[in-house]
Amino acid sequence: MSKTTINPPPNRGPLVSVKITDVAALAGVAPMTVSRVLNTPDRVSELTAARVRAAIDQLGYVPNLIAGGLSSRRSRMIAAIVPTIASPMFNEPVQTFTALMGEAGYHVMLALSGYTPGGEDRLVRAILARRPDGLLLTGAHHSAAIRALLADARVPVVEIWDTAEHPTDVLVGFDHAELGAAVAEFFIAGGHTHFAVLSARDPRAAARGTGFVARIRQHGLTVVAERVLNAPSSIEDGRQGLRDIVASLAPRTALFGSSDMVAFGALIEARKLGISSPGQLAVCGFGDFEISRSTEPPFTTVRVDGAAIGRIAAEQLLARINGAATPGRVLLPFEIIPRSST
Amino acid sequence: MSKTTINPPPNRGPLVSVKITDVAALAGVAPMTVSRVLNTPDRVSELTAARVRAAIDQLGYVPNLIAGGLSSRRSRMIAAIVPTIASPMFNEPVQTFTALMGEAGYHVMLALSGYTPGGEDRLVRAILARRPDGLLLTGAHHSAAIRALLADARVPVVEIWDTAEHPTDVLVGFDHAELGAAVAEFFIAGGHTHFAVLSARDPRAAARGTGFVARIRQHGLTVVAERVLNAPSSIEDGRQGLRDIVASLAPRTALFGSSDMVAFGALIEARKLGISSPGQLAVCGFGDFEISRSTEPPFTTVRVDGAAIGRIAAEQLLARINGAATPGRVLLPFEIIPRSST
DNA sequence: TTGTAGGCGTTATCAG
């Protein structure tokens, strides 16, 4: 079959595509001047700029950042990878980060990795293909393949919500194992001697759980039950988790849930089973999600300042992008918020 | 200038910026052949392809989609705009949409508009500047400026989670006002004569609320209280909302909350105030969030099949991108799920 | 099946 030029072309770009040369022609200036009006208005006389802006409005010109990015080798885009938006966990840091990067002239595009290990590799490759000016990664433990890719790409990277000995570039997070240990100390200070933990199957939740258990064993005390749940964990996972371990519970047990969803589920199931809280079962969650404070009674949890993580991540990433040589780690504190469940 | 590259292909070290010509040189083929191996492998001999792939691996080549997009006028990118990730509402459709578009070779980048009206305008401009091959918008009511932009851009658009007489392009959603009316009928069929509504300050929640109220008035029955809440609404908004209207409640009132967060908050506050449910206060939420079924007792809500919305949205958008001329609307059903609160 | 020529729309750079 021969191709004829009469055939309508396949659906390609916009039919009416205004470009910088159109604006320039209408305004009676060179394309470069239009570019300057858009990117460095200080270097254009106010009179010219006004004429150009009028032409832009009249034509409805929307600059092509693909072309601009190719030419300038700056995409003005930051990619942020989060495991999921199903959990309120990452909402605060992402919102804050997005807002601050936006003020600095960068668009933040969110991508979801899911909690499946293979997912992140493909995603990072796909994202690097778009040449972001920076990357925000949730978590600090990545495959060797990803580490190599990131190193080769020479992209500023900020890792959040985790800690690691040797971050890829800059890291803004907190120590999950230490957090678990702090919860253990909190319970122990309350006179507890028997403990249980329900932890999601994700590296950071696991770190919180092992930190908790390790500290308890250091004190020579007893962990009566340990149970791994799905990630991200649901209320139902917490309920099921409690049902699974209920036979092992001591008359007075302190339970650490890897998220407030888990803790809430455990508390609901306990109430249903006639187990009193905090009398028979003390419970501490993680995340300070709204439900921990707005349910009745509110329950104890651990709070991390998500907005601060987002803000510092933005500051650090901008510094890296602008060449400030400050790779390193920023570890933030966490805070146990005692409420009615302990 | 000659195009011959004098860069010595490094043996193992990371190359700052490997390009298609480097791969081509190493594999002993033309750049175009490398491009074909990546994009249309069927048109390259297996032998050549293998050599090229080896070169790609050896150099750690990551194609530059910015350059490719400029040249092909296809970005292989879809932008999805959601109001917030703080609510579980949009999680299902977005996850499903992302997965299906990914299988079709498109990257979906999420952007947050917030619930502030001005936000969407700037965001849409910024996104169009990156020349997405398609757009997913949450909601079907946009400013005139946005409608004009989208029309000019000739980008396939799918609007979800809402309905409108004249969608921009294709729409996959449901009728919020009708949903509210159905909840009214459900309550009325249960013998209710007095009603209340707590609705978030967002267009779709408002439509659900007014649909509910309108149907009740049609029946000549009484709305004892109407209250507008923040968007997105929290559990605390629901609690506060109930406190605000408690003085107006009839001995037996049926309450419609604009989301399950609101309904849950109302139920908690009611219990605290000694108001029995469903005896004195029947409650119906919206969204079938996990909390509605996993709290104790579970409460009545309205379910919309978010995964179906995401799936159909992907199918419709792909059809539009491929030139299938099917602009129009797909309205999905909703389902009231009676549980212990009614 | 593979290669060559040219251009996608913008900006860096340097000249006026």
Added chain:
DNA sequence: CTGATAACGCCTACAA
């Protein structure tokens, strides 16, 4: 302050 020119890295179109 403004303009002309040459890339940016890849892919469409056509040729061999």
